[in-house]
Amino acid sequence: MRGRRRPPASRFARTRPGWLVGREDTNPYNQRTAAILEEFAGMGIAASKGNTVFPSGNALKYLSAYFDRERTYTSPYAEDPTDIRALCVSPDGGVLGGNICRADILDILNGYNPA
Numbered sequence: 001m002r003g004r005r006r007p008p009a010s011r012f013a014r015t016r017p018g019w020l021v022g023r024e025d026t027n028p029y030n031q032r033t034a035a036i037l038e039e040f041a042g043m044g045i046a047a048s049k050g051n052t053v054f055p056s057g058n059a060l061k062y063l064s065a066y067f068d069r070e071r072t073y074t075s076p077y078a079e080d081p082t083d084i085r086a087l088c089v090s091p092d093g094g095v096l097g098g099n100i101c102r103a104d105i106l107d108i109l110n111g112y113n114p115a
Helices: 028-042 057-066 104-111
Strands: 018-020 052-053
Touching: 018 028, 018 057
Parallel strands: 018 052
Antiparallel strands: none
């Protein structure tokens, strides 16, 4: 296959890093992530801006030393549960605590209580 060039790797792959506390934080996990991203960049693989690991669940349990105890963190992924923009229906018809196989979707939406 002479003369044929392989398409750039970035056409097939893209990284989505996870940043502990935030991208700017200089903890060992972020430093290693940045080093790995540099290696991928050298191969032509681009990176998205990534996600942020915030203190909740196992991150709080196992990585609490990296979070400022004096600061109040809010999830960058939290949404207003009363401002529904999209629905995800399970294969069994489950949605928002109801089931579209057993009830009208409008009835489910009107009866939805996020509390």
